[in-house]
Amino acid sequence: MTGTSTVGRLRVLAVDDEVPALDEMTFLLEGDPRVAEVHRAGSATDALRVLRLEAVDVVMLDIAMPGLSGLELASVLRQFRQPPAVVFVTAHQNHAVDAFDLRAVDYLLKPVREERLREALSRVCEEQAGIDHEEQLPVELGGVTRFVRRSEVLWASAQGDYVRLHTATGDPLVRMPLGALEQRWSGAGFVRVHRSVLVNLAHVDEVRLGSARPEVMVAGTALPVSRRHVPDVRRLVRQARNGGGGAGAGP
Secondary structure: OEOOOHHHOEEEEEEOOOHHHHHHHHHHHHOOOOEEEEEEEOOHHHHHHHHHHOOEOEEEEEOOOOOOOHHHHHHHHOOOOOOOEEEEEEOOOOOHHHHHHOOOOEEEEOOOOHHHHHHHHHHHHHHHOOOOOOOEEEEEEOOEEEEEEHHHOOEEEEEOOEEEEEOOOOOOEEOOOHHHHHHHHHHHOEEEEEOOEEEEHHHEEEEEOOOOOOEEEEOOEEEEOOHHHHHHHHHHHHHHHHHHOOOOEOO
């Protein structure tokens, strides 16, 4: 069962097969004033039993569990007529692509910090209010996992089975196809200009289409525009000239 939370507070189902982790998550959730009630489940099967009886707004879901995994349960939840929001909670960041594909609201790494949990709940509240929350991708840099915000990405480039995210502070890799990133971020101002390049329009400084090698300038870097994508880029230039914002047209 799912439905609209009463008086704007969240009904949460926490799912984890490890009791200490489940106890800690329950404790943190109950301490947040935006949470009305917390249900618990020690497995995906138990979670489905709870969901038959209780309406919840968000499921805090461990991934690695015996039997049905958290990813498999999330796939089931997406088939619900009114699916709850899903926030994955895991000790490993290598499931981020799958979580991305399943439209998870957030992806928390264990041990969960109170401030990150508050941020995840804020994202759930924004989603319920119809606000487009800014997405983040977990990446590993120097053995430390950090989250890269969508707006930080200047452009993304395909590197085999990976995508390199080019930001002002580094160029981390994430394991996912560029096409998946394009599909997810197309509505947020990201445009494919080449089979291996996806650019953030907010950071395009100049468009150069009048030469034998069309390109766009992003943060001082010239990126190629393939012939098949030139019409799309020309349309963006027209929109900019008509006051739609975005890229400036070069010669």
